[in-house]
Each structure stands twice: as C-alpha cells, then as structure tokens.
C-alpha cells in the first residue's frame with residue numbers, strides 16, 4: 633500500500649483530492665503543505681497531495697515555494713475539485729463573532745460573509761479543517777470548511793453550498809521523488825519553474841521558446857526568489873509531455889536560457905488534448921531531425 637501524505641488535518645479539500653487520486657492507499661495528514669512535501673523528501677511518504685491553484689484566488693504560494701526549494705519533486709497526477717463550502721458551528725452554539733478558514737477559502741466566501749455574518753470577524757487558519765478543529769476547541773465560533781469536515785468533527789451546519797462563485801474549482805497535484813514518468817496520453821500538462829537573470833526581455837525570451845514551437849501555456853505565475861529583492865522565479869505550465877519530441881526541443885531551449893527545474897509531466901484532469909500547430913507536431917520534429925541526421929551522414933541536403 634502506498635503511503636500518501638496530504639495537506640490536512642482530516643477533512644480538508646486536499647484529503648478529498650488525495651482519496652480521488654489514490655483510492656484505498658494509506659493517507660496521513662500533515663499540518664502544512666511544506667511538511668507534507670518534506671515527508672516525501674524524507675522518505676516517510678511515497679507521494680504527497682497538495683493544492684496548487686484555485687480558479688478564484690489563484691495559486692497556493694506554499695505549494696509553489698515548496699516545490700521550487702529543497703530536493704526535487706515531480707507531479708505525476710492532478711485532479712480538479714469543485715469548491716463550495718459548509719459553514720460549521722458548535723451544536724447549539726451562541727453568537728458568531730469569529731469565523732475562521734484558510735485564506736483562500738475566506739476569499740471565496742467574502743460576499744456571503746458580508747451578507748450573512750456581517751458582524752463576524754474573519755480569522756485566517758492553516759487549512760479549512762484546522763478552522764473546524766478550532767471551532768471544536770472553542771477558539772472560533774464558526775469555520776468555513778469542506779463539506780466532508782462534518783463527518784470528522786462534532787459540529788453542525790449553519791449553511792451548506794456556500795460559494796461567491798458557484799463554479800469555483802481547485803486543482804491538486806500528487807507529487808513524488810523523481811522516478812519513472814507517467815506515460816504520455818496526448819492530453820498532458822508539463823510544469824516547470826525557471827529562474828533567469830534579471831535583464832531586459834528575459835521572460836519574453838523564455839515564452840518565445842514555447843510560442844515558436846506552438847506550445848500552449850496553461851498557467852504562468854511569478855514568485856520572488858526570496859534571496860534578492862526584485863528577482864523572480866517563473867512557474868510555467870504548458871500543454872504536452874516531456875517524452876514528446878516537440879517538448880524535448882522546447883525544454884532543451886529553456887534549459888539553455890534559465891535555471892530550470894522540471895516539476896512533472898502528467899495527464900490533465902480535464903482530458904483536454906494538446907493544441908498542435910501546423911508544422912509543430914511531434915512527427916514534424918522527428919522528420920526535421922531525420923533530415924539533419926541525413927545531412928550529417930552526407931546522405932541528403
């Protein structure tokens with residue numbers, strides 16, 4: 633049985649994602665994303681499930697920083713969950729003066745809180761489930777939690793199906809120590825982080841390497857390097873798998889232009905097939921390479 637670390641405690645959306653990605657495996661909650669990733673690096677877990685981006689609030693900084701620092705880890709799978717919340721309180725309970733949750737969750741229910749609990753003070757907690765634990769322990773009066781949290785904690789629902797944006801989604805990754813890659817499916821995503829020198833055109837030079845090969849971006853984010861003010865790392869997701877000739881070509885070019893870390897090639901949860909531009913398909917790259925090989929052997933021109 634695989635040992636799967638996940639961003640917990642029990643009852644987070646991430647636990648739900650881990651169950652979807654690794655059904656029947658041995659799941660262990662860790663209090664922070666960093667600790668879940670560390671468990672994989674230390675060998676205490678075979679893989680970790682962590683949130684990466686939300687359609688309303690954007691990226692999860694702890695995950696980006698956790699993947700770019702420390703020993704390399706690579707994503708082997710992703711899943712996307714619809715996000716709507718339950719607001720939980722102690723049974724009976726009294727006035728709701730504080731309402732706690734993960735900052736991403738609070739940001740996704742801001743309008744609901746203003747309309748329904750205008751006098752309650754929002755308080756940030758390490759996860760949606762940590763907020764539920766805090767309510768059980770009397771630290772807060774209510775928690776904005778994943779619907780499954782009610783199964784883990786002796787709380788009652790003040791409201792369910794809460795979301796300012798009704799079709800909000802969060803994407804989660806399963807990451808491991810580098811090893812065998814998942815096979816290409818034709819509907820894959822590749823994730824990288826690139827640090828380049830601070831000079832005019834650096835970012836555009838990186839993006840051009842993808843654009844000229846007809847490779848479609850699915851996400852780009854910048855995070856500070858944390859060492860030199862004003863220096864950034866670029867987290868780039870694009871369509872395709874590193875085992876494809878067109879992606880190999882792009883990765884080699886990016887590697888020449890930046891300090892590059894490969895963060896994985898894995899099947900897309902939405903199964904959207906990669907866009908292939910005319911003349912930029914894998915066979916086009918293979919044919920071009922075969923032509924160059926023939927030239928080198930003196931067999932063609």
Ligand SMILES: O=C(O)C(=O)C[C@]1(C(=O)O)C=C[C@@H](O)C=C1
Nearest residue numbers: 644645646683734736759760802
């Ligand atoms: O706290 C949780 O339940 C999580 O799994 C984290 C997280 C996030 O990081 O965005 C996941 C989904 C929701 O968007 C809110 C919180």
